[in-house]
Amino acid sequence: MAAAPSKASQQLARQLFGLSLANGLVTAERVEGVLAYLEKHPPAQPLAVLEAYRRLVARELAKGELIVEHAGPIAEGILRSLEGAFTQKYKRQVTARSVHNASLIAGLRLHIGDDLYEASIAQQLSQLTVAA
Template structure:
């Protein structure tokens, strides 16, 4: 997930609380508006400098944003943008990054009780891109336009996943992340975090039964002190056992890992 420091972290925390107050019915529209505003700021360096310049009066910065976006985006978005430019940012680029992150949060809120389904779908699309070289190349091809890539995503996903999943996958093509896969992974973590969950990726030799998944999720929840959403990856490299990745932690209980550990003990 994008991390912010100092003043930017404080600004992001306050704005996140505001996004939490956006009505579910308008959250998808607000998300799209915030994504658009983030793209505008990234493309317009002069505008980005002005609205993050602390020597420019807050009223002037807020008024400029109001003039630019009023009537073009949802009223709730205008309020968020006015507030955002009135705050202090550690780096000018942090503002655009924050608006994108806030857009993801708004998008997650728009699905209401389908949050778990959204996390699952983002993970599935990420795995699809990782496993399909042709698709990954098409989505990373600098020659293809953003509109062309977006049309490809709509053809592949529309009607098969939540509309919000399509919205977020298309946003992942914007180029603000190093790769589409990196963007989807970040969005996935954000979607889980909005619901108060962590995300664990579990590598196994064969699919886990639902009862086993529940037991594993319960064990990880006890260990980490919050609910944990499981992403199950059937991995040909796993002979038996499982490997669990959650945040920076890796719990490797695979057969190969145990054999390697035994070899090290024998050699030592």
């Protein structure tokens, strides 16, 4: 198991992450620039910095992807409608990706970033068993 990154590595990763943003969004060009800089000027703990930086970038990118779990078929129009609603709610471009999940029985489970929205039969049943 790898040692926890030092405070300095985490701080550098946050600074590099800040350089990866353009108008509040991560861009491929900025990330390429950060990685090129790190290649030419490696930090003291390069793996720790890169792992902390990767986590920050992945977390930010997840804020723009809506994962729509569903038990039955889902129409493309519903996905586009959800994209529009979540783009407006989060004030950033959101793209939806559908994932079949039969364990939901019926309904939807939506993940975006750290947020979870659920309206499924499985969730309602689990609440009934907890309340009983």
